[in-house]
Amino acid sequence: MSDLRSTLANAGVPRRRWRWVAAAVAVVVIAGIVVAVVRGGGSGEATAAGQPVRGGTLQFALIDYQRSPDPQWGTNYAESLIGNNITDKLTWQDPATGEITPWLAQSWEYNSDLTEFTFHLRRDVTFSDGSPFDAEVVKANFDQYVHGDPALGILPNGASLLRGYRETQVLDPYTVKISFAQPLASFLQASSFTANAQPGFLSLSTLKLSADQRTDPTKVIGTGPFVYESWEPQVKTVLARRAGYHWSPPALHHEGEAYLDKVVFNTIPEASVRTGSLVSGTVDATLDVGTTDEKPLADQGFQIIHRGVSGTAIYFAFNSSLFPTNDIAVRKAIQLGWDRQAIEKTILTPSYSIAKSILEPSVPGFADYSGSVLRYDPEQARRLLDHAGWVPGADGIRVKDGRKLTVKLLGISNLVVNKPAYESVQQDLREIGIDLQLTVVPIPDYTAQQAKAKTDWNVTAANRSRNDPAALTLQFGPSAGNSTYLSADSTGVDVNEVAQVLGKLETTLDPATRNAYAKQAQDILLEKYALVNPVYNPSQVIAHAPSVHGIVFDAQSRNHFVDAWKNPGN
């Protein structure tokens, strides 16, 4: 800052100013923004259904990506959804009726014990590498699916779906007999299973590959309506139409190959980028539509399609061995103590619904409990607690024998509705003197905490995607999932009775008898022992351009694209 310096500097001739450059840049930027704002998005395409058109590429957006192209492995939606389009199953479950209908198996029979299932396979099915689909392939698939292969790094993905799997016998080139150590009525539905870790058939050449080698998508060979064209983890999976495919489930009434040439599954983690891409026309359809985006998209002319996630509702499973949820009065009071309408009005969209049972309404055997135990009746809840000796404490929270009525809940944050719904329940329960403490965390943290659930958590909140009432056996059976931690410490609960009632679901496939057993199972879980408090039915929601048609939701609410098509020129 010497004077000499300033004098010297100022002695020069003034040069052109930076100011003009800065001003010019500013003008350009502002003009750009103005143009951008004025030129609003929005697509006004005509809705012309009519005859399906062949050809075209469907650009689809979703939040997840496949961590591996292997369809038998996978715990996220992208994995099961894409797996369903490159592989087929033995049977197809009608999403509307729950009926098991033919697919790769034309017919089947089972013994009276439901320990042996014989399937007669179609003879005209081939893998995309030309190899035949036959009994040997089915056996090789089920063996690896259930047992895994440590040498290849393949996990026992099907071990929990096919509990007690004994073996698959090849009776003739197109007949297999699958046997189990104990009755497994739900196996028939499992043969159509389309959700996580699904039994989609892979070629013998694929089954020989290690987990690492299966990350080459061109080597993962199925019989499905599409084949892998490419797989880029974190970015996208591209499927191409399988030439010569003509064995889609008869129940779908689709003839021949898929209509679309290609389906591109674009992974877009950000919700606003998914909707922005749909509105700007970059993608034709997007899954994982947020509850707040549904209405604006519908108002802009996009179509919202959805299906409830079949299986159980999102439920609170009460720990029946741990204070204070070992008290049936507390469990019943929680069932009665929260306002279902409030959640329906403020949190859920029409794509979702309040739980009326532990089962989702589309599951065969569903019964409605909204008029009985699953209703909002705070007065009755208070009476139950008063009777059981819970008296209101100074802070409004009830107390019994000097111990507070504090209920600790462990939940998963993966669905956007979960936390707000639980918070609404929490508020209502506080009114009747129950302090529900919420810990709602991402999946791995949940899994980590779950290991300590028997001793640390009163409530675990989760759901299970399986369109069969035996989901209850798997999830709540004392010798299976035992989510309510039934034990000798479970005050007032006859554990053997629960085991027996839930177990019966695996012993019959007669629809009427099975529905009766399903009713008994729901009765005992909801009414008799109040072991669960179902909250709401989650949903899979897709928004798509009006030019898109024929996206199928299957029985597990996964999507199939064999019947999907686009209006030409879009």
Added chain:
Amino acid sequence: MLRYVAGKAGRAVFVVWAAFTLTFILLYVLPANPVDLLFDPAEVNSVPPEVKAAVAESYGFTEPVLVQYLDRLGHAVRGDFGTSAQTGASVASSIAGVLPATLGLAVGALALALVIAFVIALVATAARQRWLRNLVESLPTASVSIPVFLSGILLLQIFAFRLGWFPAFGERGWQSLVLPLVTLAIPVSGPIAQLLVRSFATEFRSGYVTTSWAKGATRARIIVGDVFRNASLPALTIAAVTFGSLMVNAVIVETVFARKGLGRMTQTAINTLDLPLVQGIVVFVAAAFALINLVVDLVYPLLDPRLRATLAVAGGRGTR
């Protein structure tokens, strides 16, 4: 001199080893049973115990912890971090698979950030108007304060969804790189620009500049010819900070623009508690950090004669 190099290199190796050991302790010893994490959380309770035992066995989780540690360390030294629990692919190849994408993004963003930083510093130094100087000098602070998430979404809304100039997601040639580059360069340029503005100002007022004035040099000539060279050197010292900033913000940029890359893989690996992959990434990033610091330490004496002289004297005397 040799001692200096060995000391710096030894420190780098120690950092990498410490990163490995810490992640091992944090990941393998503290939290849940790693076997449980391989299954769907809704199903984990209904997986038969014998199946879990078999899986634990095949992953080596049943060995004593010390044996597991030494085994993993032995493999890690050879660059083998095992296989990702979530994909079955080897950790090394998983990282190698996404590295080019992140490197491209990071190098491009760094270059752009440097350009932005130098422009800011030059304008701030050259500007004679107080208001312009003040405005420009406040830019670095602003660039660090805007959340990357927000600037990314904003750029997308304007240039991808409204104007349609650039693709909104994925990888489609150079066009898909423009918005992520700009988004990532903004926060990275901040600290560099701040440092440069300060050292430009310092150099601009030093004696040799006055000499140049006196010799009749123009303002532009002084800035480019004299100040620029001397003032740029300090930017090297924050190379590691810049690298850290690039990595952290890459996670967000890669997520917003749905790009593949190391940042997003890190996020997924942590979210799914993919232990081998998390460890591989942590060690890799630590190694990169250590390497950058090492290179800076080694290059600095080459650039700065004063430091070289000090080292030579110290080496000659045989003291530390």
